Amino acid sequence: MSRTEINEYGEFGLIHHLTKNIELQNASSVLGVGDDAAVIDHFGKQTVVTTDMLIEGVHFDLSYTPLKHLGYKSVVVNLSDIYAMNATPTQITVSIGISSRFSVEALEEFYDGIYAACEEYGVDLVGGDTCSSQKGFIISITALGEVVSEKVVQRSTAQKSDLICVSGDLGGAYIGLLFLEREKKIFAESPNVQPDLENESYVIGRLLKPKARKDIHEFFEEKAVLPTSMMDISDGLSSELLHICEKSGVGCVIYEDKLPIADDSKAAAYKFELDPTACALSGGEDYELLFTIKQEDYEKLTLNEQISVIGYITDSEEGAKIKTKGGNTYDITAQGWNAFKK
């Protein structure tokens, strides 16, 4: 029997390979694998479902991640997928695998974070599974949400001339990770050196306490804006933009000088001699929303300073491009985090 290594596919290729022959059998299964969440119909009102697995040592490092933050973030990353479908999250299930290294008090802290997120976003924890693991902490959360059928927003429906928008600012979480990894290394080498993170609370907060953009979802509802396509930014803007272009069969142009990057993130990036634009394009875990809107909705968006218009959709033949501040044009390439290509 032949052996194909998993990293020959990459994460998205692997999922596609393993799921490409699925034929949906239930009339209620409106949308399956391939978007932020699946969609299940219930007589016009639709249930949206998404799931994420987080594994210690792969997705998080407990040496610098407080358990309460971890619980909170584990929920938020799932809710972000629900908002990315333009749906309202309603319920979650939480399954954990834990080794005996964890005390009940440690788990309580983790659940405090879970409950804090549930309260903030108005979702109910309705089920789960708790089991022992031989090694490390494993978290698997499934989130459900609801949306009326005509308001579901997918990745595959961007159209030529639509404006490309992002919420909040980008790149911060990645730079926060660099700081924490650096401090961890310094601490391992000289345990008496105090961590020097005081000025980096913004980028570290972006990594450890991300927000799901409930506010943007509510803004769409309030202003009657229906994005033409949407997804959340977990792997980096470049990677997500390419997803939307590929799924929608379109191209795009974005402008470097329009990318929203916080001053704190810029300052922090320079300390690592990194280009803030590169961090915004390829850094992951910001959990902002990337979406496209029809041009006629532009006026409405100007009311919300949390939304930046960064470019527009083109024909697919024109490819996916970024225009730099210096006036050059480059292809956008996916260099987002990829669990299998480390």
Place this chain on the structure above:
Amino acid sequence: MSRTEINEYGEFGLIHHLTKNIELQNASSVLGVGDDAAVIDHFGKQTVVTTDMLIEGVHFDLSYTPLKHLGYKSVVVNLSDIYAMNATPTQITVSIGISSRFSVEALEEFYDGIYAACEEYGVDLVGGDTCSSQKGFIISITALGEVVSEKVVQRSTAQKSDLICVSGDLGGAYIGLLFLEREKKIFAESPNVQPDLENESYVIGRLLKPKARKDIHEFFEEKAVLPTSMMDISDGLSSELLHICEKSGVGCVIYEDKLPIADDSKAAAYKFELDPTACALSGGEDYELLFTIKQEDYEKLTLNEQISVIGYITDSEEGAKIKTKGGNTYDITAQGWNAFKK
């Protein structure tokens, strides 16, 4: 800070401890933590959701579990929870964590099993997550189902005088596990000895290829039987009976000579000098349904030879009892598998 060890609570105690203060916020959250599955309302039609995590080395041993069987069983154990709510499963999400030890071909085998179960039970795989793990294979599946609201069957609604029933036969999966563990040990000591499992295909099949009782769910529908309470038997009959008694605030009497045990399971138990009754009471992973019905439905049940009436519900003061073949009465105690008490 104090440290409480997880095993001081046990699995169910731990879940209860961590979830006891939940207050459901959404009107659609009809039933949360504490049954086989949660229930979410959609205008009369209800969505049922359940989730299970399976970890290599804890829940399964790849040295004797073919990956295709593992994929199939991972789905079945979730669907069993959906049927235990008297609902019809409709969708699943599958998340896996895998180390680079696994080839794409190995994953394809696993997914072949997943798809075989999807086809057999008419459910759609609609989403999931694939990520790398540092060690071992981790599976987390969430299943959704639907049921009209007046037909949801919980654990907490058994009433005095109801008849206690089980589907299929009990104890086989546990004995199958004993055989496989024994052969594994023999193989480790003398790799040239061929495994002697030919006559044990029934009990080994019970462990590796369990069925979810779709047929029983359909029988209830066809004969208009609505169980008064129900759950699936994953931890052993004793443990599950005590759950129903505790949640419903009732007691029970069951009869040893009524317990359904296959002849093959009995013969296999004797080879280990085990009492088949003990295996039926305390062995887990049979994935049969345990349910109670009103006495007036008794006639209908006699039409189905896959259903055995094993006892009846009493007042809670009378406790949970088993009457043996020899005429003695004993308390039923939970000795089911417990992940944290090994």
